[in-house]
Amino acid sequence: MTVQDTEAVATAAAEDEKPEADKMVIIAASGDLDKAWPTLILATTGAAYGMDVTIFFTFWGLGILKRPDAGITGEDWRQKMLGVFKKGSTEKLQLSTMNFGGIGAKMMQGLADDNNVASVQELLELSQDMGVKLWPCQMTMDLMGLTSEHMIDGLDKPAGAGSAISLMKEASISLFI
Amino acid sequence: MTVQDTEAVATAAAEDEKPEADKMVIIAASGDLDKAWPTLILATTGAAYGMDVTIFFTFWGLGILKRPDAGITGEDWRQKMLGVFKKGSTEKLQLSTMNFGGIGAKMMQGLADDNNVASVQELLELSQDMGVKLWPCQMTMDLMGLTSEHMIDGLDKPAGAGSAISLMKEASISLFI
Amino acid sequence: MTVQDTEAVATAAAEDEKPEADKMVIIAASGDLDKAWPTLILATTGAAYGMDVTIFFTFWGLGILKRPDAGITGEDWRQKMLGVFKKGSTEKLQLSTMNFGGIGAKMMQGLADDNNVASVQELLELSQDMGVKLWPCQMTMDLMGLTSEHMIDGLDKPAGAGSAISLMKEASISLFI
Numbered sequence: 001m002t003v004q005d006t007e008a009v010a011t012a013a014a015e016d017e018k019p020e021a022d023k024m025v026i027i028a029a030s031g032d033l034d035k036a037w038p039t040l041i042l043a044t045t046g047a048a049y050g051m052d053v054t055i056f057f058t059f060w061g062l063g064i065l066k067r068p069d070a071g072i073t074g075e076d077w078r079q080k081m082l083g084v085f086k087k088g089s090t091e092k093l094q095l096s097t098m099n100f101g102g103i104g105a106k107m108m109q110g111l112a113d114d115n116n117v118a119s120v121q122e123l124l125e126l127s128q129d130m131g132v133k134l135w136p137c138q139m140t141m142d143l144m145g146l147t148s149e150h151m152i153d154g155l156d157k158p159a160g161a162g163s164a165i166s167l168m169k170e171a172s173i174s175l176f177i
Numbered sequence: 178m179t180v181q182d183t184e185a186v187a188t189a190a191a192e193d194e195k196p197e198a199d200k201m202v203i204i205a206a207s208g209d210l211d212k213a214w215p216t217l218i219l220a221t222t223g224a225a226y227g228m229d230v231t232i233f234f235t236f237w238g239l240g241i242l243k244r245p246d247a248g249i250t251g252e253d254w255r256q257k258m259l260g261v262f263k264k265g266s267t268e269k270l271q272l273s274t275m276n277f278g279g280i281g282a283k284m285m286q287g288l289a290d291d292n293n294v295a296s297v298q299e300l301l302e303l304s305q306d307m308g309v310k311l312w313p314c315q316m317t318m319d320l321m322g323l324t325s326e327h328m329i330d331g332l333d334k335p336a337g338a339g340s341a342i343s344l345m346k347e348a349s350i351s352l353f354i
Numbered sequence: 355m356t357v358q359d360t361e362a363v364a365t366a367a368a369e370d371e372k373p374e375a376d377k378m379v380i381i382a383a384s385g386d387l388d389k390a391w392p393t394l395i396l397a398t399t400g401a402a403y404g405m406d407v408t409i410f411f412t413f414w415g416l417g418i419l420k421r422p423d424a425g426i427t428g429e430d431w432r433q434k435m436l437g438v439f440k441k442g443s444t445e446k447l448q449l450s451t452m453n454f455g456g457i458g459a460k461m462m463q464g465l466a467d468d469n470n471v472a473s474v475q476e477l478l479e480l481s482q483d484m485g486v487k488l489w490p491c492q493m494t495m496d497l498m499g500l501t502s503e504h505m506i507d508g509l510d511k512p513a514g515a516g517s518a519i520s521l522m523k524e525a526s527i528s529l530f531i
């Protein structure tokens with residue numbers, strides 16, 4: 001064994017021993033403000049703790065990733081209706097309870113501002129800055145008639161349930177929110 | 178040690194070494210269409226990936242396993258009311274949002290059909306074909322006055338929270354949906 | 355090495371080998387009766403199975419820990435409104451569906467009584483007796499203008515998302531309910 005060999009082995013061993021970051025996977029299936037908030041708080045906090053965080057946005061959760069100016073989306077009248085009633089984007093999220101036609105959501109965002117709690121939009125941007133992977137669900141995009149043009153920039157490639165499951169199998173923390 | 182003995186030992190050793198399938202456990206506590214769908218998509222996808230999948234249906238989630246013709250169930254007037262207002266069965270699931278008295282649910286199912294997304298009923302049958310274990314919660318059955326006659330065929334024996342916890346402790350993925 | 359040393363080493367080794375209890379962490383983010391119930395059933399069952407259980411109460415979930423006589427809380431009008439519309443305490447939890455202005459919740463509690471299912475209040479007390487750790491979310495307390503005076507006795511110190519994540523990383527079961 002030459003010195004080079006020894007070094008190569010030592011390097012390989014070191015790489016072997018280098019602990020991989022713990023993984024956190026969140027399935028974000030709800031488009032409610034009171035679900036988007038904990039999703040993004042957990043994601044950014046996990047990333048701050050050095051975890052490798054992925055959020056899989058599916059069903060109503062996909063709305064969180066829509067551009068505010070996406071407009072009416074889809075070709076089918078049902079997809080258009082979804083686009084009208086679930087406008088999506090972080091700006092238009094509603095509370096699942098105590099919403100009072102949007103007043104509750106505004107009230108809660110105001111309270112958050114005054115208490116130095118980051119808004120969902122700020123947390124979404126922070127997630128991206130911190131390297132949190134944002135996966136839109138391909139099946140939901142097809143179902144709702146959404147294309148990448150309707151979505152915010154900087155997302156990962158649309159993925160399926162199989163990819164989410166493969167990731168969760170290796171994750172220390174998997175949550176459905 | 179005879180040849181037979183050796184073979185027996187070798188077989189036993191091989192079986193010992195055969196990696197057990199990763200387990201996925203889903204607690205399905207909601208009877209909403211938009212929760213039943215991801216539950217069964219994740220379950221069938223997990224099974225397709227070779228996982229050993231169990232769904233524990235509790236509280237409103239138990240309704241997913243009701244027969245469409247279960248009729249009014251229970252002896253107590255409160256149980257009967259539950260039976261009337263929460264008819265259950267995959268046919269009558271409602272959306273948690275944008276339901277509009279059932280129109281939203283029908284609309285979403287139509288969209289799914291047109292986009293080759295399997296219906297909840299199809300996914301439930303597929304789950305059974307793929308060996309996904311479907312556990313009804315015993316406590317909820319008692320609470321709601323449901324017996325095995327009200328439930329679809331092919332379910333596992335009713336189980337309790339303790340069994341679900343024992344299983345989750347060993348599982349790679351545990352989700353509450 | 356003296357006899358004492360040897361003993362000390364043996365004791366240390368034995369302690370090292372003593373298996374730590376499996377951990378269960380539940381993030382309780384909902385204040386609905388039909389979420390509080392499974393949260394506390396899983397927590398107490400887990401504790402009965404020897405697990406080390408922690409519930410992190412955040413967002414609406416914090417209401418479960420409010421005293422029934424907390425009254426109107428907070429200084430800000432929005433916090434006061436939250437206090438009025440989300441009175442909290444186990445006594446005033448509502449169902450997320452079939453609530454009918456509180457009649458559904460009462461009906462379900464009556465059914466539970468008649469079927470020997472413990473109430474949420476009983477389960478909460480049992481949790482405390484069994485050593486389940488109850489963590490109020492500090493950020494939510496600030497947001498909603500709640501102080502320890504508004505909360506029931508026997509809670510752990512308010513904690514943040516980071517503490518919950520650290521705990522979940524080591525847990526066998528982590529659920530978001």
